[in-house]
Amino acid sequence: MTVDPRHATTQMGRVRNDPRQYDALAPEWWRPRGVFSMLHWIARARAGLVPPAPRGGAVLVDIGCGGGLLAPYIAPKGYAHIGVDVTVSALKIAREHGVVPVQGDATKLPFRPGSADVVVAGEILEHVEDLPASVSEACRTLSAGGTLVVDTIASTWLAKAAVITVAERVPGGAPPGLHDPRLFVDRKLLRRECGRHGVNLHLNGLRPSAWGVLCWAIRRRPEAKMVRTWSTAVLFQGQGTKVGP
16 A cells, blocks of 8 residues: 655654554553543443343453543443453453453454454554455455444545644644544545445444543533534544344
8 A cells, every 4th residue: 555645744844643652641541631531431332222131141342442531431231341452461451340351353253253243443443454355354244134324434535634733733632643633534435334234334433522631621521422423524433233143
């Protein structure tokens, strides 16, 4: 794949989407009001798409689990929470929050076919070089009747402006270099690839509540709420059930 040099590095010369950046940011995963604050808000919204465990011993595979931010919202639902990530420092932190850590790549998951009741891919698809391979692996790991949940960033000019041009330059935005806009996700391609593997993915937009962000910014609330929106042009969620024998 040819990399557009305008997107490959930041203005500071940092290589975009380099997972080693997360080692330096490890103390931020659970720091109140740290640079990952919004990821906590999104994790809560993501958990809202996960149904209660259908049985004892049900398994949820959390692709790109990072520091385990999904854990407190999933724990009451009754799943064995398995987190997959390439970053060892993040997995160590996730373990402290009740996640069973597995080092692995989203395009080559180390699980048997149909071994998970739920597969979650939260804020990870915009970081993978091979979207079809990642979708294939997520769907392969999911059992028939199981639920796939994703949230990611759309491949649109609006998303690139919001996430790169604006967010990397304002306090509380994503640290410069974490995202590479050439990897932002084509929504039609995502739905098509999920459909090829038996999952009809339904999308909805997601954004932070403006009032909630204001209250959070002036320290009136510990977090802001994410709300659904009709537009999937920036941040969006997807949920679907795998059909098959």
